[in-house]
Amino acid sequence: MIPLSMFPIRRSPGLCVLLLALAAGCRPEAPRPGERSLTVFAAASLAEPFGEMATAFERSGGGIPVRLNVAGSQQLAAQIVRGAVADVFAAADRDAMKFTADRGRVLEPAVLARNRLVVVAAARPDVDAVLVSLLNLATPGLKLVLAAPEVPAGRYARQALRNLSRAPGYGAEYADRVLENVVSDEVDVRAVLTKVKLGEADAGIVYASDVAGDGAAAQLAGVRVIEIPEAYDVEAEYVIAQLRSVDDSAAAAAFIGFALGPAGQAILERHGFLRRRTTP
């Protein structure tokens, strides 16, 4: 063991400079004129429309580049509460937003868009044979993947299954029987789609927007969509809010305005989202 006290640290200016430089490098978001950028945390299902929106916003507005961080809403909410630096948060449900709002991290949220759920089935002959209608989701041995119950998509999916339990011919225990078939609780909705696309899982429940819109052809490779009747489907509501105490409040507000405005809404619609209701 080397006794540290014997080292005259003060006499080493070079090292002090090095340490200071290291410390300075750690400072996030040092405000520099002309280098403004906006950090947007967005739900996994918003990846494509927000990517497009970021480009459109950069072109239309003051040329502020947008950095996107895409993950499960519940994960983003946890990161924000634990001090992640962001300007805007777009969540796939009100719960994730409330988690951050309750801890004083966001300003008043606004409704961004709506979405529906669909069942996706792996396009494999063995699955085609078994999974014909939603009733077959309860077939014992079917490999079903859902987003985890903590993930908005997972919560919505379980709600839809409970709704279907009330449908004629499904039976009250339908949801429980289907949940028996769950082989994995995925951490976001895109992971659900990927496992079904790869053919590793037989089926999953994802957002309609995940398999619709512009990228539909690519998204649908290896996947068959089974619609959930509207009466039993869940209407997912996306919310967007500005974080408290951000560097550039005007830019954050401008991005949210863009997302809620006609251009932003048109992009969302093209990607299979439903327009937000203007009257609450």
Added chain:
Amino acid sequence: MKGAALAVRIFAGLAVGLVTAFLVLPVVALLLRVSPRGLLAELADPEVREALRLSLATSFAATALVVLLGLPLAWLLASARFPGKRILEVLVALPMVLPPTVAGLALLLAFGRAGLLGGAFSALGISIPFTTAAVVLAQMFVALPFFVGAAAAGIRGVSPLFGEVAATLGAPRWYAFLKVIVPLGLPGLVAGAAMGWARALGEFGATIIFAGNLAGVTRTMPLAVYVRFETDLESAVALSVTLLAVSFGVLLAVRTGPFGAPSDAVRAGR
């Protein structure tokens, strides 16, 4: 010259202090966030016990398989000369530097139902993803290089004279290996197995991609920590501390156990 020596000493002292603090501080931060009562409450949670049980069972199973199947490879790499040996060594070490997510994807594409060997497995009625077996495979994939590397080094450390003497006395090569080389190289083998086990216990990325995440089947402790980070930080911290205690206990037992320190006699070949 004296000034340069002093500067080096200052740098070394600072580096030791900084690195030690860097490694210890996060652990201290975890420990500070958890109370003994909170920890006990978490351990009473059936889901936590299930995750802990699963983690221990899979990591020990993976380690046992890694030792059993990895030892011949370590022996080969340590004692034989053949063309392409360097390439084989790099291939064996590769999973160490692969991001675990890449490992998970690779495992899925190889052993998944729709993967390279998927058809063969299906014919046998086997489907690996989303099973506990997939967890063990993911852990083996990341643990094997650690064991094989350390075991090969341990075997190389044993003087070949021992094997030759055994051979002159009429022992077959495999017998001499098992009865002479393995016991003498045991410290390296044990250290390698311990490293492999620790890596298996901590496995996360490959598991969540290849095996999925289901309580009691594939949700090991690292996955449980990840899931709970989002919903219940206190619980995530308690789980982390539990995992930390288990790892610390096992590694300490290995270090201080009978095969902890490599014997000098073996190294010198005396």
